[in-house]
């Protein structure tokens with residue numbers, strides 16, 4: 001059995017199947033479809049979907065609802081991520097599990113609402129003050145849009161932090177044929193909750209405490225200010241240091257639990273093409289065309305953008321002398337690859353005219 | 368079985384307030400404590416959502432649950448908490464600063480009548496950041512940012528939320544003897560409740576403006592603002608109304624799977640571009656072709672390009688039908704171009720230029736002169752035996768293209784044409800098929 005389905009539908013289905021029970025968002029092309037489908041379907045599963053008065057209200061409602069026991073998601077595009085900025089920091093600081101979908105469109109500013117882009121990949125990583133880590137997943141197909149959304153819910157609980165699902169206009173709004181067996185299954189962990197005791201733990205610094213939810217019999221404190229383990233505001237340097245180290249270490253020291261790539265490597269290839277998101281399609285097509293013509297080529301589609309999957313990339317670049325990174329931006333992710341691959345030649349394909357990168361363009365660069 | 372609950376004597380922690388001597392915030396919080404004691408609530412079931420500023424420090428002095436978030440956004444967290452757990456008592460405490468930066472949230476929470484209560488500790492300036500003017504600073508008042516006297520008219524918070532539907536609205540001062548009872552009334556009100564409580568910032572506003580307890584009353588009078596309960600109305604509480612409405616909504620949308628019943632006639636990918644005007648069902652016609660392709664075992668992608676205005680300008684759909692699974696990639700030179708309108712023509716000039724004799728253009732007669740090296744097949748609706756509405760020309764011409772390319776049997780297209788427009792769709796398809804045959 002097959003489906004003719006867009007990424008929007010797959011994301012909403014992935015969220016609902018993962019147990020999403022709260023959604024709030026503000027209309028913006030190309031993310032509005034997620035809001036509309038959530039408004040249509042979430043109430044029918046006992047959840048709540050809201051159209052907020054703006055993006056700030058929407059993400060605020062999500063954070064409040066999460067603390068009361070919901071598993072929440074919001075969705076927007078670049079301009080809305082700008083408005084989320086401060087609240088992303090709040091979710092990091094207060095250790096709030098939350099899924100944030102960014103359906104990228106061309107920026108800056110209002111840009112072009114119905115034009116594809118991958119211009120937000122660094123923005124979502126550094127989208128709030130302080131420089132603390134976040135997790136970001138990026139589907140490259142509609143089927144991946146389904147299971148990576150579910151995975152985002154899983155990781156949000158595992159790490160008690162905001163997890164981005166970074167997609168784009170093309171994947172969200174184009175229809176593709178999916179064989180229903182391709183959706184795959186993700187086991188999404190239940191939320192670990194606790195009643196009583198401190199809502200945070202900083203030692204050992206990489207450990208995550210079970211979430212304390214409101215209305216479970218014991219008072220629960222929450223704050224977005226620098227706080228001790230009981231969520232009282234503090235400026236005490238050892239406590240502040242422990243808090244900040246914890247916010248970093250709980251993710252950085254467990255990067256292996258987040259790493260997701262789709263590697264298609266040929267040991268005899270001297271060139272590796274690395275892509276993500278909608279550009280992953282061109283990577284896969286270029287690899288198969290090249291091989292069919294008798295030229296070995298390796299491909300790597302990155303599914304977990306942040307933290308950058310250093311181990312998987314490190315393995316994939318073994319033996320290659322050249323890496324090609326096609327992106328619908330000005331080489332924003334390429335600079336991360338350059339940072340970790342040492343002396344290997346890294347060639348970018350930067351496209352910012354609103355068109356997709358074709359497999360032929362990739363093959364042309366490879367020569 | 369009966370459970371005896373011993374009412375709490377206080378909801379305060381043992382810590383003294385952190386406020387400056389004489390600051391009004393402490394007595395407002397004392398009133399809130401009294402109100403909570405009177406209501407005999409379970410502190411775990413009460414969430415104090417504090418905004419920012421000196422007012423925002425409040426939650427730490429209560430034994431209740433607490434949420435301390437971002438400046439101005441407290442109402443949004445309170446809304447989320449209440450939507451998920453309507454049984455909890457949710458009380459927002461914000462300064463006048465919060466009513467400025469978060470004004471839209473206040474108005475919208477009032478409009479919705481989510482059952483939360485908002486206490487504004489209104490001291491006419493930003494205490495925490497050094498006494499700058501706020502939305503409520505009276506005209507002429509001296510603050511650190513209005514050294515020559517404030518030029519702006521102060522915001523009527525109560526009027527603003529009141530005229531927009533708030534269930535309960537009260538204005539008073541921190542000195543009001545009945546403040547605890549008014550807080551009880553506000554919290555018990557099922558809808559959105561707001562108390563605008565004027566108080567003294569002894570560090571900044573009081574010394575700069577020689578304001579005292581009496582001055583609060585005379586300022587109110589001078590501005591023509593009433594004190595007391597200003598709005599009290601029966602309202603439909605939002606979370607209740609939401610659950611009521613949700614219970615009537617039926618079942619979650621189920622996936623629509625497509626059976627493979629036909630055989631396709633192509634062994635290589637085939638691309639079709641339909642170029643027409645927005646609002647003319649170009650996308651839905653292309654989608655039907657896609658569905659028919661899938662019914663015939665093909666893997667189809669459909670990319671649509673249209674302006675944000677949706678019903679004006681161009682609408683161009685790119686279909687790729689392939690015997691093998693394919694990612695959505697752009698089509699630069701299509702195998703078939705279906706040309707439906709001037710709007711569409713404007714978007715496909717480059718495609719037409721790139722096309723050659725191996726490719727086919729299917730067009731309405733008005734495009735007879737179109738410049739291209741591709742074969743052009745004109746289809747004249749005048750020749751159709753049944754009347755086809757203009758909005759269905761796209762589907763008819765696509766049906767013609769189906770026959771020309773043999774990508775799948777025409778029955779597959781008819782089978783895909785179900786849904787609300789089935790009869791109309793089949794009529795258009797048959798018109799296109801007849802002419803092309």
Ligand SMILES: Cc1ncc(C[n+]2csc(CCOP(=O)(O)OP(=O)(O)O)c2C)c(N)n1
Pocket residue numbers: 419420421422423438461462463464465466488490492493494495496501568
């Ligand atoms: C987004 C943002 N902008 C500015 C600030 C700085 N800030 C802290 S408190 C405050 C004003 C608070 O005034 P008010 O709400 O009246 O509370 P008060 O201190 O008078 O009780 C401001 C602007 C902030 N915390 N967040």
Ligand code: SF4
Pocket residue numbers: 385386387389390391392421422490494495567568569570571
């Ligand atoms: S600065 Fe003003 S508002 Fe803040 S504690 Fe002092 S008197 Fe109160």
Ligand SMILES: [Mg+2]
Pocket residue numbers: 420462463464488489490491492493494501
């Ligand atoms: Mg103030």
